[in-house]
Amino acid sequence: MPVSIRDGRPVWQRRTPARQWAIWAAWLALVVLTVYCWQVMNRGTIWAFVEDAPQQAADLLSRSWPPAWHYLDRLWWPLWDTVNIATLGTLLGIVFAVPVAFLAASNTSPSTAILRPLALFIIVASRSINSLIWALLLVAIIGPGLLAGIMAIALRSIGFIGKLLYEAIEEIDPAQVEAVSATGASRLQVMDYAVVPQILPAFSGISVFRWDINIRESTILGLVGAGGIGVQLESSLARLAWSEVTVIFAVILVTVIVSEWVSAKVRQAFI
Known part of the structure; x- marks a missing residue:
């Protein structure tokens, strides 16, 4: 000092x-x-619109209330599609993210000169593009529908799961790996008995957490034609049916709350 x-x-x-x-x-x-x-x-703000914002917001809220609860009957199937998009997209992302994570981890990659940089590039590329942008690209390539939404969620999930998982792999206790290796175990057996048991709790938590995030992201993919409840939201917005929009927002809110609760319970069970 x-x-x-x-x-x-x-x-x-x-x-x-x-x-x-x-x-x-x-x-x-x-x-x-x-x-x-x-x-x-x-620089590009039109302050006349900003000054009028409170009146416009009040007018919008007055047209959004009361909610059109009868519209709920048309939301159950799109909501089920949204949950399926998030779930299948997460599972598909896990399938690709696990081998990428093992290739990206410095202590498990068979080639730190070639395969590890390639795996890290895949993780960065996946994380740098938002799910909505992936959906836009996939809708243009394979057409609108649930498949585009599932693929968009999967491509986004690869980077998230892969990054957190490879960091967990690099943080394992090397003493357990050395102990199993000293018995003459093969590389695959070392992975099975020394690496996987150490990362399994982290892997479970990461996967469930990503599924929880994907539930929220999949609700808006329909805005670009990738299926789910977002299709109904886009339709109601186009028709200025604000009372229907209120119902859709309420359904999305309840869905996200339920997914948060399920995610927390599953993480508590695994960790």
Whole structure:
């Protein structure tokens, strides 16, 4: 800790003058950056619309109430499709993410020069593209429907599950691996008896957590033609049927709450 002399006595200081000036300079730079970002954000803003926003919001809410509860009968099947999109997409993502994770982990990859960078690239590519963008691409390639939604969820899940899983693999206890290897076990047996048991709780939690996220993401894929309850939402929005939109939002909210509860219970059971 720096010391300065004042009236012939040493005085303890928290920071040196140079460090204190550096901190003030950093704060000044942050203020300048904030002002600049605010200007960029307001460059295309039409403030007349912003001033009228409270009235427009009130008008929209008045048209959204009361909810058209009779519309529920048309939502059960699309809701079931949404759950299936999330579930099948998660399972398909797991199938591809597990081998990618083992190839990406430095302690299990058979080739750290070629296969590991390739696996890491797949993980980064998957995580860098949102599920909605994947759905847009797949709808253009294979056409609208549930298959496009399932594939979009799967492609997005590969990066999420693969990243967290390969990090869990790299954090395993190497002593257990060495103990099994010392018995003369093959590489596959070492994986089976020393690596998999250590990562199984993490793998279960990651998979269920991703399924929970996919439930939410699959609700909007229908906006681009990838099936599910999003198709009904897009139809109601196009017809300005705000009372139906309210019902759809309520159904989505209840579905997400239930998926959160199921996810928490399953993670508690495995971890």
